[in-house]
Amino acid sequence: MASRERTTDVAVDKRRQILDAAVRVFARQGFHSTRVSDIADEAGVAYGLVYHYFRSKDQMLNELFSERWSLLLATIEETDGDTPPRQRLAAVAGFIVDSYRHDPELMKVIIVEVTRAANSFGRTHLPEIRNAYELIAEIVAEGQAQGVFRDDIDPNFASLSFYGAIEQLLSGWIFDLIPSGSQDFDRAADLVVETICGGLEPR
C-alpha cells in the first residue's frame, strides 16, 4: 500500500511538473505558438508522457484556468455580507492583485489566453467568468440597498467597469505599460477601489 501510494505521488508530481512547465511556456510564447513538444522539453519529459496525463493541449489550459478562477469565485462569495460593500470590493481587487504578485506567469496566462481571449478559451469559460461579474454586481446592488452607493448606475454596468479596470491594470503590468514595483502592488488594489467608488473628481 505504501509503495502504491508512493507510485501515485510520483505520478501526481510528474503531472504537476508538466502543468507548471506549461504555465511557463504559455506565458513566454502564448498558447497558440506553444507546441506540445515545447512543454515536454520544458518539463524534461518525453513528448508522449504529456498525453499520458492530459487528454489534450487544451485540457491543460482549461485546468490551469479553472483551478485559479474557482479560488477567485470562492473569495468573492466568502466576503461576509455584513462587511461594508466597499471593503468587499477591496477584498476582490486585493485577491486578484495578490494572485498576480504571487504568480505573475499564471495570471498572465489566465488573462491573456482565457479571460481576454473571447474567441477561444474565453468562450469556453464564459459561464465561469460571467459568474464573477454577477457576484460583483451583487455586492454593488447590496451597497445600493444600504444607501452607500448611488442607485442611478446599473449594478451590472458598475461590475463590468470595476472588473474591466482591474483587468486592464494587470494587462498594464503584464505588458510593461505601467511600472510594477512592490509598492505599486500594495497601492494598486486600493487605488482601483478608490477610483471606482470615489471617482476622479474631488469631493
Next chain:
Amino acid sequence: MASRERTTDVAVDKRRQILDAAVRVFARQGFHSTRVSDIADEAGVAYGLVYHYFRSKDQMLNELFSERWSLLLATIEETDGDTPPRQRLAAVAGFIVDSYRHDPELMKVIIVEVTRAANSFGRTHLPEIRNAYELIAEIVAEGQAQGVFRDDIDPNFASLSFYGAIEQLLSGWIFDLIPSGSQDFDRAADLVVETICGGLEPR
C-alpha cells in the same frame, strides 16, 4: 484616362468588397478559425483574388484595425484643450460607443482580435494602442492641473481604468452579458464617464 480610372475604381471596389467580407467572417468565426477560402466565398470571389489585393490574411486584419484606430486617435487629439476634461473624456467614450453602434461587426473584430488579443495582433499594434492610453492620460493630467480632477491618482492609472471600463462594456454587448438596445447606447458613454469621474459613492 476616364476608362483607366473606371478600371481602378472597380479594382478599389473589389478590394473593399473583400475587406468587408473579411469583417463579416472574422466577426462570425474569429480570425483564427477563418480560412482565406471563407473570405473568398463570402465576397463571391475566387480564392486567388484575395492574394491579388492583399499580401496575407494578417494584412487584412491589420488594415481593418489601423483604419479605424487612427480615427480614434484623431478624435482624441482633436478635442479642444479648452474643453473641460470631463467633456473630452465623454467625447472619447462617445466615439467608441458610436463606432460600435454604427458597425458592431468591425468593432467586435477590432476588440476581440486586436485590442484584447495580447499575444497576436495586440502585440503588433501595441504602439498604436499605447498611444491612445497616453493621450487619455494627458487629458486626465490636464484635468488635475486645472484642479477639476483629484491629483492623488496617477494619470496613467486613471487612463487604463477608463479605457478598461469602456472596453469591458463593449465586450459585455458583444457577448450579450448586458442588454444592447439603442437607449443603452445613448446612455452608455455618459454612464462610463459618470462612473469614473463621479464615482459610485453619492456626493
Next chain:
DNA sequence: TTCCCGATTGACTGGTCAGTCAGCCAGGTA
C-alpha cells in the same frame, strides 16, 4: 482583327503540428 495586360481563377504544394501507438523499462509480485 490582333495584341496586350491587368483582373481573375482554382488546383496544388510545402510545412506544421496535435495526437497516436507500438513497444521499452523498472520494480514489485508469485
Next chain:
DNA sequence: TACCTGGCTGACTGACCAGTCAATCGGGAA
C-alpha cells in the same frame, strides 16, 4: 527466476491550410 503492470518513450501519421502559380478572361488600344 519469470512475469506483469503502468509509467514512460519518441517516431510517425493524418489533417489542415496559407500562400503560389500557371493558365484564362475581357476589354481597350493600335
